[in-house]
Amino acid sequence: MRKNLLFTATLAGALLSGCATQSSNTFQAFQPEDLNALVKSGKLVQKTNNFFVVNDSSSSMSRTYLNSADYSGTKLDVEKNLLNKFNKSIPSIPLTSGLLSFGYGPCLSWNSTHLNQAVQNYTPAGFDSAIASLNCSSGGTPLATALTESGHDISNAAGNIALIVLSDGIEEFSPAPAAEALKAQYGDRLCIYTVWVGNDNDAAGQATLQQISDASACGFSTTADSIKDAHGMSEFVKNVFFKAGTPAVVADCSKLDDDKDGVNNCADKCPDTPKGAIVDRDGCWAFRGLLFDFDKANVKSKYDPLIQNAVEVMKLNPGLTVEIQGHTDSYGTDAYNQKLSERRANAVKAELIKQGVDGKRLTAAGFGESKPVDTNDTDEGRAYNRRVEYKRTDK
Incomplete structure (x- = not known):
């Protein structure tokens, strides 16, 4: 009898627990x-x-x-x-x-x-x-x-x-x-x-x-x-x-101009242009093209209005600080173009200081031919690359 009870208890425990099967x-x-x-x-x-x-x-x-x-x-x-x-x-x-x-x-x-x-x-x-x-x-x-x-x-x-x-x-x-x-x-x-x-x-x-x-x-x-x-x-x-959910409606960037520089947000490569700045086709505050002749760094008198615009922008935006960035086309060696771009940036900086802008608000840097924004295979493209841009540094 005792053996039967033991067998029954063992069988019940086995049924309850089952055989453990490992998983992968x-x-x-x-x-x-x-x-x-x-x-x-x-x-x-x-x-x-x-x-x-x-x-x-x-x-x-x-x-x-x-x-x-x-x-x-x-x-x-x-x-x-x-x-x-x-x-x-x-x-x-x-x-x-x-x-x-x-x-x-x-x-x-x-x-x-x-x-x-x-x-x-x-x-x-x-x-x-x-x-x-x-x-x-x-x-x-x-x-x-x-x-x-x-x-x-x-x-x-x-x-x-x-x-x-x-x-x-x-x-x-x-x-x-x-x-x-x-x-x-x-x-x-x-x-x-x-x-x-x-x-x-x-x-x-x-x-x-x-x-x-x-x-x-x-x-x-x-x-x-x-x-x-x-x-x-x-x-x-x-x-x-x-x-x-209902996705937020994304505004058409071609119909927006957040910095109000006349270039829509889709095309604007410089979206934080300060108030009053005259910009180029890319929405950037810059001197381009004939401002600098080939191998030249002097600021021509015919571009005085652009210099005056920069002076007015600095007055309209008293907290504005700017890095003046010089660029060249691809003619010449890298080393020569680097020096030329620095000369162009410093020439514009000197002209702004001469017109009354506090030099502490201005820095100058040259980038040589390293940052073209147009082709260097045409006269027009090279002229567009010979430029000085203003990059605001207060933001």
């Missing part, structure tokens, strides 16, 4: 869709601040996954692959994350649940470590207990919460009441999303997971097959974390 940390190659541009444009607006994954690590997840030729290995391996893809698909938004596994036996330290990652600031690397910690599956399937436990684990989460359940849905007891209690506890802050990772003979479990997501009113149920590729996972991530 080798994941499928995966290139996610990049959602960052949609977030930055305002087309996606974040609605969820926290996500908490409840992962089935019971013995039923040790069975080979048969419902897709894209996966090999156990159902637990598929769960981990999906979580890896999910992790890679989340754009750069502020989140907290956590992960709880459920089952029984050695994989969960002989408890019904195991907290693989407490709720913490989300990082892809941190959550990747949590996924890797799902190292085996064993025991029964206490999903109801896991849902109740997750209610304690997310108690300090601020904002809206996505509870994501991955399972084959094969449960001993209905977890729906636990899901309903969780929803009552957190109200509109909580949405439950379920992912069915099951085979054809697990079809009843899919209905169970649907009941759980229905309990939250704002969640939904999906399948491993639906989110296995980049587009499917991207849609899942969008639905969990975002709502549709």
Whole structure:
């Protein structure tokens, strides 16, 4: 009799714990869709601040996954692959994350649940470590207990919460009441999303997971097959974390002239021109063309109006400081052109000081032929490159 009792107890323990089956940390190659541009444009607006994954690590997840030729290995391996893809698909938004596994036996330290990652600031690397910690599956399937436990684990989460359940849905007891209690506890802050990772003979479990997501009113149920590729996972991530937004209307730059220099923003290469400056076709405050003849640095008297304009601009903008930048075309050696550009910049600086501008507001620099703004293959292009530009240094 005693031997029979011992055999019965041993058999019951084995059925409860199941045989622990190790999982793989080798994941499928995966290139996610990049959602960052949609977030930055305002087309996606974040609605969820926290996500908490409840992962089935019971013995039923040790069975080979048969419902897709894209996966090999156990159902637990598929769960981990999906979580890896999910992790890679989340754009750069502020989140907290956590992960709880459920089952029984050695994989969960002989408890019904195991907290693989407490709720913490989300990082892809941190959550990747949590996924890797799902190292085996064993025991029964206490999903109801896991849902109740997750209610304690997310108690300090601020904002809206996505509870994501991955399972084959094969449960001993209905977890729906636990899901309903969780929803009552957190109200509109909580949405439950379920992912069915099951085979054809697990079809009843899919209905169970649907009941759980229905309990939250704002969640939904999906399948491993639906989110296995980049587009499917991207849609899942969008639905969990975002709502549709209205992008800000981008003004037509060709109709704007922010610095009011007469050159529209699209064409303006110098968008911070000071008030009153006479600019060239690029919107830059500069002396160009015939101001400097070939191999010359003297400021011709015919360009006195441009010098006078610079003096007036300095008066109109008392806080303005300027670097006078000299440039040449490509004729001559680099060394010679460097010296020539410095002579041109200093010639303009001297003329401005002569006209009453405080020299402390002016600096001079030469750039030789290093910064052409037009071709050096034509007379017109070379003339445009022989120039002195004013670059404001007060901003």
